[in-house]
Amino acid sequence: MAQHAILTPATHATTRIVPERSVAMGDGLTSCLVVPDEFRRAQHEYLILFRRDIARDRTDAVVLLGFETGENLYLKDGRWDARYIPLVMDVQPFLIGRFAPDVAGGQVHIDMDSPRLSDTEGTLLFDVDGQPTPYLEGVIEKLGALDTSYRASEEFFAALRRHDLLEPLTLEVALADGSVNQLVGFQVIDEDRLIDLDGSALDDLHRDGHLMPIFMALASQSNLPALIARKNAELTHG
Numbered sequence: 001m002a003q004h005a006i007l008t009p010a011t012h013a014t015t016r017i018v019p020e021r022s023v024a025m026g027d028g029l030t031s032c033l034v035v036p037d038e039f040r041r042a043q044h045e046y047l048i049l050f051r052r053d054i055a056r057d058r059t060d061a062v063v064l065l066g067f068e069t070g071e072n073l074y075l076k077d078g079r080w081d082a083r084y085i086p087l088v089m090d091v092q093p094f095l096i097g098r099f100a101p102d103v104a105g106g107q108v109h110i111d112m113d114s115p116r117l118s119d120t121e122g123t124l125l126f127d128v129d130g131q132p133t134p135y136l137e138g139v140i141e142k143l144g145a146l147d148t149s150y151r152a153s154e155e156f157f158a159a160l161r162r163h164d165l166l167e168p169l170t171l172e173v174a175l176a177d178g179s180v181n182q183l184v185g186f187q188v189i190d191e192d193r194l195i196d197l198d199g200s201a202l203d204d205l206h207r208d209g210h211l212m213p214i215f216m217a218l219a220s221q222s223n224l225p226a227l228i229a230r231k232n233a234e235l236t237h238g
Contacts, residue, residue, distance in 0.1 A: 003112040004097060009130035012110065016122035017093070017135070021080040025115050026092060028070040031062040033088045035149035036156045039216035045074075045082040047227060048220040050157075050166055050187040059157040059166070059187075061217070064227060067173060067181040073230040087146040092116065094139050096147045106147065108140060159210045163201055165190055176232040189217050 005011070021027050031049070034042050039061070042048060046063035053060065063086055065072040074082050080089075093114030096106040116122070125136045132140065160166050167190040171183040194214065197205075205211045 002114075004095065004109045005112050006097065007094070007108040007110045007125070009126040012125055013130065014119050015110075015125050016118045016120070017125065018116045018118050018122040020078045020116075021075055022078055023070065023072070023075065027072055027075055027080070027089065029089075030066045030069060030071055031064050032086050034061050034063050034086050035146065035153050036061065036210075036213040037145070037149040037153075038087060039213040039220070041084045042086060043216040043220035043223070045084055045223065046086075046220060047223045048217045049169065049183075050160070050189075050217075051185065052166075052187065058154070059161065061153075061157075062186075063220075064183075064186075064224075066227075067183075067231055073227060073234065087142055087149075091139055091142050091146060094143055096143055108143060155208065156210050156213060159205060159208065160189075160214075163193070163197060163205070165193055165214070167193070173228055173231075175228070175235060177235045181231075188221070189214055191218060194218075 018025065031051075034046075034048065039048060042063055046065075048061055048063055050059055050061050052058075065074055067073075074080055093111040093116050095109050095111070097109035110117075123135045124133050127133055166187040169183060169186045169188045173181045173183065175181065202211070205214070
């Protein structure tokens with residue numbers, strides 16, 4: 001279980017973050033959350049899908065990283081092999097902590113159980129004067145962007161539900177070794193439904209800034225063949 005602590009220069013003066021990207025460092029995920037504000041950057045590299053959490057009564061967007069549990073096909077030789085890393089992965093092992101769910105703002109927390117933490121190697125979080133290093137300043141900026149975008153994203157997902165723009169995805173992926181992986185439990189933008197929307201609905205989506213992320217999610221579907229190619233290369237070359 002993660003052990004979260006408030007990040008302070010007094011407690012974490014010598015703490016360093018190891019930059020390696022690997023399963024051992026916690027990057028072994030088949031999918032990870034993305035927020036609509038990321039869609040423009042994410043759609044160049046990843047397949048953007050949607051997932052409905054009935055228990056939480058919430059829809060979220062994710063990018064697909066692999067086909068099997070714990071598989072991240074974007075990991076290569078200790079680095080993340082893509083031009084863009086989703087924010088929720090890029091800020092690890094940091095997160096925003098709050099006094100209460102409905103309180104604006106928050107504190108920077110750090111997962112003390114993260115394998116990325118070290119006292120001997122990696123990037124320092126604070127300088128000798130106890131001020132955030134440029135690395136930590138960048139993390140704080142990304143945390144703020146992620147937190148703000150996540151909180152605002154419910155309006156986007158509510159609009160998708162209101163206009164019935166999500167449809168279930170069931171996809172069989174045939175691989176080079178003859179195996180077949182199934183993608184189930186996800187949703188995608190219903191392109192036919194989008195095309196059939198009347199002018200008033202499209203105006204509403206455009207006015208609220210929802211059309212662009214919708215188009216970006218649709219454009220991301222062209223990344224599926226590249227993800228399959230990554231998997232086949234792994235199967236072929238190990």
